[in-house]
Amino acid sequence: MKVTVVGAGYVGLTAAACLCHSGHEVSCIEKDQIKLAGLRSGRLPFFEEGLPELVHAGLAKGALRFGASLKEGLDAEVLMVAVGTPARPDGRIDLTQIYAVLADLVEQARSPLLIAMKSTVPPGFGLSVEQRFLQKAAVPLGYVANPEFLREGTAVRDWFQPDRIIIGGSDEEVIAKMARLYADLKAPLLTMDIGSAEMVKYAANAFLATKISFINEIANLCELVGADILPVARAVGLDRRIGGQFLAAGLGYGGSCFPKDTSALDFVSACNGYAFNLLKAVIEVNNRQRLLVLRKLKKALGRLTGITVGVLGLAFKPGTDDVRESPALDVINLLLDEGACVRAYDPLALPKAGDFLPASVFLAGGALDAAAGCHALLVVTEWPEFIDLDWMRVKQLMCPPYLVLDGRNCLPAEELKKNGFLYLGIGRARYA
Numbered sequence: 133m134k135v136t137v138v139g140a141g142y143v144g145l146t147a148a149a150c151l152c153h154s155g156h157e158v159s160c161i162e163k164d165q166i167k168l169a170g171l172r173s174g175r176l177p178f179f180e181e182g183l184p185e186l187v188h189a190g191l192a193k194g195a196l197r198f199g200a201s202l203k204e205g206l207d208a209e210v211l212m213v214a215v216g217t218p219a220r221p222d223g224r225i226d227l228t229q230i231y232a233v234l235a236d237l238v239e240q241a242r243s244p245l246l247i248a249m250k251s252t253v254p255p256g257f258g259l260s261v262e263q264r265f266l267q268k269a270a271v272p273l274g275y276v277a278n279p280e281f282l283r284e285g286t287a288v289r290d291w292f293q294p295d296r297i298i299i300g301g302s303d304e305e306v307i308a309k310m311a312r313l314y315a316d317l318k319a320p321l322l323t324m325d326i327g328s329a330e331m332v333k334y335a336a337n338a339f340l341a342t343k344i345s346f347i348n349e350i351a352n353l354c355e356l357v358g359a360d361i362l363p364v365a366r367a368v369g370l371d372r373r374i375g376g377q378f379l380a381a382g383l384g385y386g387g388s389c390f391p392k393d394t395s396a397l398d399f400v401s402a403c404n405g406y407a408f409n410l411l412k413a414v415i416e417v418n419n420r421q422r423l424l425v426l427r428k429l430k431k432a433l434g435r436l437t438g439i440t441v442g443v444l445g446l447a448f449k450p451g452t453d454d455v456r457e458s459p460a461l462d463v464i465n466l467l468l469d470e471g472a473c474v475r476a477y478d479p480l481a482l483p484k485a486g487d488f489l490p491a492s493v494f495l496a497g498g499a500l501d502a503a504a505g506c507h508a509l510l511v512v513t514e515w516p517e518f519i520d521l522d523w524m525r526v527k528q529l530m531c532p533p534y535l536v537l538d539g540r541n542c543l544p545a546e547e548l549k550k551n552g553f554l555y556l557g558i559g560r561a562r563y564a
């Protein structure tokens with residue numbers, strides 16, 4: 133099939149390259165001229181394992197093209213919208229990028245086209261599209277909600293092995309077309325009305341965020357009652373009704389999806405006169421969790437003024453260079469506010485994080501460089517290379533009291549303690 137994908141971000145570029153790999157002919161439209169120039173010469177604007185190979189293969193066989201304007205993709209059967217839907221300060225979703233694409237489409241479309249909404253939009257949005265946009269077009273334009281569930285870091289694998297494919301729409305011809313688009317993927321294809329499809333995405337992310345905040349609450353309680361969250365979470369997760377994923381206690385969730393999607397769902401609830409109290413608590417717990425770092429460091433060190441803290445990990449999770457809503461950025465700003473000096477390092481995200489961090493933060497060339505001269509070392513992102521660090525060398529470079537605050541409970545606690553570090557974890561009474 134001929135497909136156009138609008139937006140070459142984490143979702144759009146993955147969709148474009150993977151659809152191309154599945155045999156479709158894909159035009160990917162990106163308005164950012166710098167990104168576009170890079171993509172045309174095979175340079176990706178972000179890190180995602182396995183994606184460069186697919187993009188290069190698509191370019192080489194001529195089945196993947198990058199374009200600057202919608203005009204270059206109007207001859208497709210399906211047009212996928214994968215532009216950004218960031219949060220506004222009040223929690224509402226900013227739909228400006230979506231509106232711009234839909235308005236351009238209505239104005240420029242000269243042959244029938246099916247719009248598949250990949251971007252995350254609030255439940256109810258799709259229903260308004262027909263009246264606000266599609267009716268004004270000179271040609272018939274169809275619309276389906278087709279929310280995306282891929283995770284950064286495993287995006288390519290998630291695309292080819294999704295747990296389910298969701299199509300929101302009622303027209304049988306349209307659903308058949310979407311089924312053809314995903315014909316090679318072995319996953320249940322669930323069809324439903326547009327509003328329900330939009331809700332699936334929010335409900336799934338809100339539930340995962342709830343699991344994270346829940347385990348963080350249990351972790352905080354573990355410290356108070358003398359328990360250890362690691363065996364607790366493992367045992368709870370082995371219950372098949374619960375499942376072990378998203379039960380890692382730590383400094384809370386970040387990234388471009390969970391924070392904005394939970395806030396948006398809370399906003400939608402409020403707009404509909406419903407107080408989603410559970411969700412409000414999930415968000416509050418997550419915001420509070422980052423403050424743990426300050427509490428723990430202050431308790432151990434007495435003060436933070438004049439203390440040097442090394443921060444390991446700036447991406448919101450390992451496997452990506454995405455720093456949007458990363459807990460590390462908040463934690464660093466809190467440390468600076470308290471008068472600490474910060475040395476920061478991340479294997480991939482330094483260039484992106486550098487744009488958001490104050491100039492006073494020293495951007496280190498490696499984990500050992502970040503540790504040099506530090507009183508405390510803080511692990512915010514559980515990159516494998518931090519777990520495998522030469523900790524004896526780290527100790528030689530640090531200053532007393534050799535504090536290691538493991539914000540993700542990923543380091544060998546006992547070994548570090550034996551080697552003279554003051555080790556602190558999250559939710560572990562023995563290391564509180």
Ligand SMILES: NC(=O)c1ccc[n+]([C@@H]2O[C@H](COP(=O)([O-])OP(=O)(O)OC[C@H]3O[C@@H](n4cnc5c(N)ncnc54)[C@H](O)[C@@H]3O)[C@@H](O)[C@H]2O)c1
Binds near residue numbers: 138139144164388
């Ligand atoms: N990032 C994820 O892990 C993820 C997962 C599932 C769903 N989503 C959702 O998918 C959507 C996209 O997310 P993302 O992380 O890929 O965003 P992103 O910000 O990385 O990418 C969006 C891209 O769209 C481009 N763009 C904006 N308007 C355009 C236009 N008119 N024409 C051409 N290009 C345009 C931007 O320049 C940018 O490169 C969001 O709604 C997000 O919530 C994201």
